[in-house]
Amino acid sequence: MDQSFSEKSFLKLLRKGDAQKFSLGKTRLEIKKSLKDIENAANTDGFAFSSFGQSRRNNYSVYTAANRTDVLVLRKMADNVRRIFDVKTADRTELVPQAIRMIEDSADCTIFKLDIAQFFESIDRKHLLERLESSEALGSKTIELMKLLFSSTQFSSTSGLPRGLAVSPVLAEYYLKELENECRRIRYSHYYSRYVDDMLFFCHDTPEKLLTDVNRALPDGLHLNPDKTRRLVIDRYGYLDTKKSNCKSIVYLGYEIFPAQSKAKPLMVSIPEKKVKKIKTRIALSFMQFAKDGRYENLLRRMRFLSSNFVVGGSAQNGELYSGVYYNHKYANPEEMSRIFSDIDDFSLKLIYSKSGLGAKFARHLNNRMRKELASLSLRRGYAYPIYRDFKNEDLAKVKEVWQYA
Numbered sequence: 001m002d003q004s005f006s007e008k009s010f011l012k013l014l015r016k017g018d019a020q021k022f023s024l025g026k027t028r029l030e031i032k033k034s035l036k037d038i039e040n041a042a043n044t045d046g047f048a049f050s051s052f053g054q055s056r057r058n059n060y061s062v063y064t065a066a067n068r069t070d071v072l073v074l075r076k077m078a079d080n081v082r083r084i085f086d087v088k089t090a091d092r093t094e095l096v097p098q099a100i101r102m103i104e105d106s107a108d109c110t111i112f113k114l115d116i117a118q119f120f121e122s123i124d125r126k127h128l129l130e131r132l133e134s135s136e137a138l139g140s141k142t143i144e145l146m147k148l149l150f151s152s153t154q155f156s157s158t159s160g161l162p163r164g165l166a167v168s169p170v171l172a173e174y175y176l177k178e179l180e181n182e183c184r185r186i187r188y189s190h191y192y193s194r195y196v197d198d199m200l201f202f203c204h205d206t207p208e209k210l211l212t213d214v215n216r217a218l219p220d221g222l223h224l225n226p227d228k229t230r231r232l233v234i235d236r237y238g239y240l241d242t243k244k245s246n247c248k249s250i251v252y253l254g255y256e257i258f259p260a261q262s263k264a265k266p267l268m269v270s271i272p273e274k275k276v277k278k279i280k281t282r283i284a285l286s287f288m289q290f291a292k293d294g295r296y297e298n299l300l301r302r303m304r305f306l307s308s309n310f311v312v313g314g315s316a317q318n319g320e321l322y323s324g325v326y327y328n329h330k331y332a333n334p335e336e337m338s339r340i341f342s343d344i345d346d347f348s349l350k351l352i353y354s355k356s357g358l359g360a361k362f363a364r365h366l367n368n369r370m371r372k373e374l375a376s377l378s379l380r381r382g383y384a385y386p387i388y389r390d391f392k393n394e395d396l397a398k399v400k401e402v403w404q405y406a
Contacts, residue, residue, distance in 0.1 A: 003080045003139035005042040005073060007035040013075045016313060017393035022068035038069045049073075049152055052162070060121075062164040063154070071166070073145065078170040080142045085135070087173045090195045092253045096331050099252055102191055102202055103232075103259050104267045109190075111232040111259075112201040112210055113250045116218070117225035119197035120168060121160035123175055124221040125150055132174075160221075172196070175219055182217035186210070195253055206233060206244070232259055255331060270336045271329060279379075280347050282306060282403040284358070287351050289402045291361035296370055298398055301391075303348070303374055305399045307382040308389040325379050326386035334384070341380035349375060 002009055011032065019025060024034040041047060053064035065071045081087060103111065116122075129146060132138050146167070149155065154162075161168040176194075183192045183199070189210070191202035201210060215224055233244035240259040242248065249258040251272045258268040286302040289295075309324030329337050352374050355363045366374075381387060391399070 001083060003084070003142060005039060005076050005141060005145075007032060007039045009076055009079075010035045010038060010072045013072060013079060020393055021397075022071065024068070034068075035072075038072055041069050042073050047148075049149055052154055052165070054154075057163075060163055063162045064164055065166075074149075074166040077142050077145055078167040080138060081132075081167070081170045081174055084137050085174050085177070087170055087177070089169065089173055090193065092195055095193050095195055096253050096255055099193065099200060100255075100257060100267070100269055100331060103234075103257055105238075106202060106234045106259075107238040108205075108236040109234050110203045110206045111234065111250070112199075112203065113228075113230035113232075113252065114199040114201070114211070114214060115225045115228035116197040116199070116222055117228075118160070119222070120163050120172060121158075122221045122223070123160045123172060124219070125160065127220050128171060128175055169196070179217055179219060183214065186213055198252065200250075200252065206231075234259060254328070268336060269332045271332055271340065276340060276344065279306065279344055283344070283348055283351065285403045287358060287362060290365065291358065294362070294365045296365065300373065301395055302399050302402065303377045304389055305391065305396075307377045307379045308387045309382065310389055310391055324386070324388075325382040329383065337383055338380055341378075341383055345378050345380050348377075348379075 014024075014031075019031055022034075024031045049070050050066040052070075053066055055062050055064070065074060129143070129150075132146070133143055149165075149167075161171055180194070183189070183194070183201075186192070186201070188205070188207045189201045189203045191200075193200045199214070203210060211224060211226070211229065218224070229246075230250045231244075231246045232250060233241040235241045238260060240248065240261050242261070248261075249256050251257075254271065254275060256270045256272045258270070260267045283303070283306065286299055286306075290299040307325055309322055309326050311320050312323045313321045325341075351359060352366070352371050353359070
C-alpha cells in the first residue's frame with residue numbers, strides 16, 4: 001500500500017495523453033526523469049500548491065490545477081484515500097439501466113429522487129480531516145498536503161471541498177460512507193442508489209418520513225434540497241398516479257425518465273431539455289469562434305466530435321471505453337433521440353446556410369464545398385448507426401477549448 005509521492009507512484013497514475021499534455025517527454029526514460037523532478041518538488045519542505053485556475057460552471061466555482069506537479073500530487077492524494085479506505089464511486093453505466101428497469105417493473109410504490117444541497121460546498125472540512133487523522137491508516141504526508149491545500153489563500157476563506165480537483169470527489173465519497181449504510185437500513189425502502197448528490201429511493205406506499213430520516217442520516221453540514229425533491233407514485237397497475245405525484249418524470253444522470261401512464265403511453269426515456277440546449281450551445285459557440293478566426297479545420301473538428309463516437313480509454317482486461325453521440329445517450333428511446341437529433345441537425349443546417357445574423361459573420365469564410373461537408377455531419381446518423389472517428393489528443397484540446405464549460 002505505497003502512499004509515497006514518488007516517481008514510481010506517479011508513473012502508475014499517468015493517463016493517456018499526459019506525457020504530451022504535461023511535457024513529460026517522449027521516451028520512458030524522459031518521462032521517468034520528469035516524474036523524478038516532480039517527486040523532488042513534492043517532497044521539499046517548502047512545497048506549496050500554485051494558484052489554481054478558476055472558472056464558473058452551473059453557478060459553481062470550478063478549480064483547475066495550474067501545473068503538472070499539482071496535478072499528480074492531487075491524483076496521488078486521491079489514490080491514497082481511495083485505496084486505504086476502499087472508497088468506491090458508483091458506476092453510472094450500471095445505475096441508469098437499473099433505474100429504468102426498476103421504474104418499468106414497479107407497481108404500488110413511491111419513487112423519490114432527492115438532492116443533497118450545495119454538496120461539495122457544505123462538507124465540513126474540519127470534521128473530515130479529524131476523521132482521516134483519527135483512522136491512523138492514512139499517511140501523514142497525505143494529511144499534511146490536505147491541510148496545506150485547504151489553508152491556501154484560495155480556500156482558507158471558503159467552505160467545503162473545491163470542485164474540479166481530483167481529490168475532492170474521493171473525499172466526498174469517504175465523507176458519505178456511513179450515509180450509505182444508514183440509507184440501506186431504511187426498512188420501507190426496497191431499493192436505494194446514489195451518484196454524488198443524486199439519491200434514488202423506491203419505497204412501499206408513500207413514506208412521508210423519508211426526507212426526515214435521510215436528513216437525520218446525513219453527516220455534519222449536509223442537508224437535502226426540498227425544492228429538488230421529486231416524487232413519482234406508481235399505482236398497483238404499474239402506471240403513474242398523476243394526482244399523487246409532484247412531477248411526470250425524473251431527471252437522473254443525464255436522462256429524463258417518464259413512467260408509463262397507460263397501455264397507450266408506456267415508459268419513455270429521453271434526455272432533459274437542458275442537455276439539448278447544451279449541445280446547441282456548443283454548436284453555436286463553434287460557429288462563433290469560426291466567425292472570429294476563420295479557421296475552418298477547427299470548426300470541422302468540433303462538428304465531427306459532436307456527431308461521432310470515439311475511444312476514451314480502456315484496458316486489455318476490460319476492453320475499450322467509448323464516448324460520443326451514441327454512447328452518451330444509449331439508454332434513451334431510439335425514436336425519441338432520432339426526433340431530438342433531427343431538431344439539432346436542423347439547427348446546425350440553419351447556421352451553415354444562413355447569411356444573416358450570426359451567419360453574416362462567417363458566411364464569407366465558407367464556400368459551397370465546406371457547407372456541403374459540414375451539412376453531411378449529422379448527429380442523428382452518428383447516433384443511429386453509429387459512426388466512429390479517431391481524434392488525437394492535441395485535436396481534442398482544440399475541439400474543447402471553445403466550449404469547455406458550456
